Amino acid sequence: MISIVGKSGSGKTYLLTKIIRELKERGLRVAIIKHHSHGDFEIDKEGKDTWKFYQSGADAVMISSPVKQALIRRMDGEESLDEIVERFLEDYDIVLTEGFNREGKRRIVIVDSEEDLRYFAHGEILAVVGKNPVGDFLRFDPDDIKGIADFIVKMEKGHCSENCSEKNK
Numbered sequence: 001m002i003s004i005v006g007k008s009g010s011g012k013t014y015l016l017t018k019i020i021r022e023l024k025e026r027g028l029r030v031a032i033i034k035h036h037s038h039g040d041f042e043i044d045k046e047g048k049d050t051w052k053f054y055q056s057g058a059d060a061v062m063i064s065s066p067v068k069q070a071l072i073r074r075m076d077g078e079e080s081l082d083e084i085v086e087r088f089l090e091d092y093d094i095v096l097t098e099g100f101n102r103e104g105k106r107r108i109v110i111v112d113s114e115e116d117l118r119y120f121a122h123g124e125i126l127a128v129v130g131k132n133p134v135g136d137f138l139r140f141d142p143d144d145i146k147g148i149a150d151f152i153v154k155m156e157k158g159h160c161s162e163n164c165s166e167k168n169k
Contacts, residue, residue: 015129032053033097034098106124108151
């Protein structure tokens with residue numbers, strides 16, 4: 001699981017929709033879990049982030065808030081309860097999250113400055129996405145969707161070692 005985090009309006013949803021499309025073109029099954037810290041929400045409403053993720057091709061989209069959770073998943077037919085539980089735990093090649101900054105999980109951070117980076121400093125930063133180098137982290141340009149997707153696939157397959165945190169030159 002890799003989290004995509006950044007300030008409100010930083011382009012997290014836009015970036016994730018592009019990454020989802022790229023990963024789907026590679027034949028991967030992708031699940032997205034979105035954090036919604038503002039309480040109640042509507043799911044699968046046209047124009048909302050969860051709707052955009054699903055329309056981008058995600059195989060599953062989950063949203064979680066302090067008051068409820070919801071899941072939308074593409075199906076090939078009816079499943080038993082046992083099959084539902086087993087599938088959710090095992091059926092996705094990559095699980096990405098939007099938000100969940102306070103969880104401190106492995107993350108790719110969208111930042112414009114060192115000040116932005118300090119807000120996301122707790123937890124493991126795998127890389128940053130932005131127009132300018134920030135810190136000594138691997139950096140991707142926001143338009144380098146293929147490069148970001150390659151990195152995510154390598155991380156998920158365990159092929160990335162300590163050189164993943166070196167600055168991208």
